[in-house]
Amino acid sequence: MEKHSQRPEPKNLNSVWRFLRRCLFSVLSFGPMPKHIAFIMDGNRRYAKKMQIKEGSGHNVGFTSLVSSLQYCYEMGVKYVTVYAFSIDNFKRKPEEVGSLMHLMKEKIDQLLEEESIVHKFGLKLNFWGSLDLLPEPIRSAAEKAMVHTANNTGPVLSICVAYTSTNEILRAINKSCARFEDKTGEGSDPANSILVTDLEENLDSASCSEPDIVIRTSGETRLSNFLLWQSTFSHLQSPNLFWPEFSLRHLIWSVLEYQKVYPYLEARRKLCQES
Amino acid sequence: MLSYSSVHLASPFNHHQTILSSSPRRGLIPNDSSASFSYRPRPSPSLTSSLSPVAALPAGSSATTLVDEAEQEAAPSLPSPLKRELLPGHVAIIMDGNSRWARARGMPTSAGHEAGYQVLKKILELSYKWGIRTLTVFAFSAENWNRPKVEVDFLLMLFERVLKEGIEDFMRVGIRICLIGDSTELPESLQKLIKEVTEATKNNTKLDFIVAISYSGRRDITQACKSIAEKVKHGLIEPADITESLVAQELETNRIVELPYPDLLIRTSGELRLSNFLLWQSAYSELFFTDTRWPDFAEADYIEALTCYQSRQRRFGQRI
Numbered sequence: 001m002e003k004h005s006q007r008p009e010p011k012n013l014n015s016v017w018r019f020l021r022r023c024l025f026s027v028l029s030f031g032p033m034p035k036h037i038a039f040i041m042d043g044n045r046r047y048a049k050k051m052q053i054k055e056g057s058g059h060n061v062g063f064t065s066l067v068s069s070l071q072y073c074y075e076m077g078v079k080y081v082t083v084y085a086f087s088i089d090n091f092k093r094k095p096e097e098v099g100s101l102m103h104l105m106k107e108k109i110d111q112l113l114e115e116e117s118i119v120h121k122f123g124l125k126l127n128f129w130g131s132l133d134l135l136p137e138p139i140r141s142a143a144e145k146a147m148v149h150t151a152n153n154t155g156p157v158l159s160i161c162v163a164y165t166s167t168n169e170i171l172r173a174i175n176k177s178c179a180r181f182e183d184k185t186g187e188g189s190d191p192a193n194s195i196l197v198t199d200l201e202e203n204l205d206s207a208s209c210s211e212p213d214i215v216i217r218t219s220g221e222t223r224l225s226n227f228l229l230w231q232s233t234f235s236h237l238q239s240p241n242l243f244w245p246e247f248s249l250r251h252l253i254w255s256v257l258e259y260q261k262v263y264p265y266l267e268a269r270r271k272l273c274q275e276s
Numbered sequence: 277m278l279s280y281s282s283v284h285l286a287s288p289f290n291h292h293q294t295i296l297s298s299s300p301r302r303g304l305i306p307n308d309s310s311a312s313f314s315y316r317p318r319p320s321p322s323l324t325s326s327l328s329p330v331a332a333l334p335a336g337s338s339a340t341t342l343v344d345e346a347e348q349e350a351a352p353s354l355p356s357p358l359k360r361e362l363l364p365g366h367v368a369i370i371m372d373g374n375s376r377w378a379r380a381r382g383m384p385t386s387a388g389h390e391a392g393y394q395v396l397k398k399i400l401e402l403s404y405k406w407g408i409r410t411l412t413v414f415a416f417s418a419e420n421w422n423r424p425k426v427e428v429d430f431l432l433m434l435f436e437r438v439l440k441e442g443i444e445d446f447m448r449v450g451i452r453i454c455l456i457g458d459s460t461e462l463p464e465s466l467q468k469l470i471k472e473v474t475e476a477t478k479n480n481t482k483l484d485f486i487v488a489i490s491y492s493g494r495r496d497i498t499q500a501c502k503s504i505a506e507k508v509k510h511g512l513i514e515p516a517d518i519t520e521s522l523v524a525q526e527l528e529t530n531r532i533v534e535l536p537y538p539d540l541l542i543r544t545s546g547e548l549r550l551s552n553f554l555l556w557q558s559a560y561s562e563l564f565f566t567d568t569r570w571p572d573f574a575e576a577d578y579i580e581a582l583t584c585y586q587s588r589q590r591r592f593g594q595r596i
Contacts, residue, residue: 165559166559167520167523167524167556167559168520170497170523170556171518171519171520171523174497174500174501174504174518174523175515175518177501177505178501178504178505178508178515178518179515195498195501195502195505196498197494197495197498199498200494200497200498200501221588222562222563222564222565223560223561223562223563224558224559224560224561224563225559225560226559226560229555229556229558229559230494230497230555232549232550233493233494233549233550233551233552233553233555234549234551234552235549236548236549237548237549237550237563237565238548262547262548265547266549269419269551
């Protein structure tokens with residue numbers, strides 16, 4: 001039922017499908033619903049190879065999957081979605097691939113700001129997390145423009161991790177904490193008593209968002225690859241064995257159902273684990 | 277084609293596969309090496325008796341040495357699916373499920389922890405035998421202090437027993453014990469014992485056995501931050517010198533062992549999360565989750581985890 005093509009669907013079919021989804025999500029919401037889902041969108045290239053299409057097309061289809069998944073998440077009432085779009089490690093790939101991904105990113109950021117896009121549909125607030133100064137100037141400007149443009153939106157939040165690794169994010173938080181500590185306390189004070197876990201948390205890129213309830217990595221790989229290490233430490237980790245462009249509504253529903261199964265235990269552990 | 281600035285991509289992580297030395301080790305070959313661990317439960321003890329520090333060990337398990345039958349003869353061979361050159365250099369384990377295991381059997385929680393201890397001994401022995409260089413176990417998290425006092429007290433006594441019972445074997449076979457976590461929260465007797473054992477084993481080189489007690493990954497990173505702030509305050513480093521490598525060096529694991537980053541991280545009992553364990557260090561670790569509860573984790577389960585690791589392609593963000 002979920003389509004990855006870009007052909008416009010007949011309006012009445014769309015309405016019927018939307019109505020059915022609403023019913024489905026109403027049933028789902030009898031159980032606890034995640035507020036924040038994070039995605040590691042792995043497998044675009046392998047998908048292209050599997051479908052025997054041009055290598056770069058896998059990422060394009062992946063973007064379509066992303067937009068669909070975002071739509072379903074926000075319709076379900078998920079408040080925050082975070083996606084791992086481009087890691088600092090990915091700069092090590094072949095220049096042609098990196099260049100092509102940068103080009104795709106610019107194109108998609110511009111697309112997100114168009115009238116008909118999902119950003120306007122849901123009143124999304126966009127965040128770009130990462131060392132944006134590592135990006136080529138056109139992409140960095142586009143990202144900054146998108147953040148400014150949506151800064152006052154009060155709808156759900158989409159955080160896109162680009163030129164990002166979690167260790168780099170933590171490093172930047174450490175730098176800010178050390179700098180603030182110097183400014184705040186001056187001579188004669190003790191870092192041992194002044195810098196707390198909460199200080200670092202406040203200086204992470206994700207400070208304004210709650211921690212992910214679920215982290216989904218597609219393509220069956222079971223590792224975090226330097227994504228949200230701090231924030232996801234109590235999250236429910238899932239690694240469905242399919243490539244990102246194949247991720248669809250039924251996989252998302254399955255993911256939420258899995259989360260709902262373990263929720264009572266997760267919640268009990270979370271209450272015990274209030275960090276001082 | 278858009279150009280991008282060249283990025284300094286040196287990573288502090290040891291991205292290479294650890295190639296284990298093929299030289300024969302002074303290994304341990306128990307007489308019953310082919311038998312997998314089996315736990316024969318005692319008749320359900322009362323809570324009071326099970327908390328006794330001198331409670332008898334379960335039948336069927338070794339009552340004396342940590343590495344029993346340590347008279348080795350030939351160099352130990354690996355079980356068939358395992359290949360020495362593909363084994364992880366550092367394995368980390370979240371030993372989850374002791375309480376649930378005990379509850380499912382109508383036994384007190386302490387019995388679950390006791391059974392878990394026996395499994396730990398076995399896994400340590402296997403790790404040593406198979407040439408794993410570093411084994412880290414999450415024995416007690418910073419969050420575990422919120423558990424019932426009776427359980428916490430039992431666990432602290434169990435840790436003392438582990439160290440006292442194991443020291444002789446650690447010295448004999450060359451295991452170095454390292455502790456990470458906030459030891460100031462531990463009873464003084466345990467703190468003293470930890471100092472003695474770590475000092476006594478500091479020159480051992482066969483296997484680094486890291487035990488995380490009262491440990492929190494977030495606090496580990498925060499203490500690294502404090503240490504760096506201290507150095508900046510005293511002019512030992514400039515703010516511009518603060519890099520990922522510097523932060524990594526200040527982490528508890530990185531100060532004490534050669535291989536601080538787990539290649540493989542195992543969590544038992546079906547829980548799919550990392551629970552504040554080795555946050556930074558496990559950035560690229562292969563995660564292996566099993567529904568088996570820790571007291572049921574046997575040699576076959578360990579082989580399965582290691583075999584699964586062997587089949588994974590570790591890319592570290594690149595293409596291969």
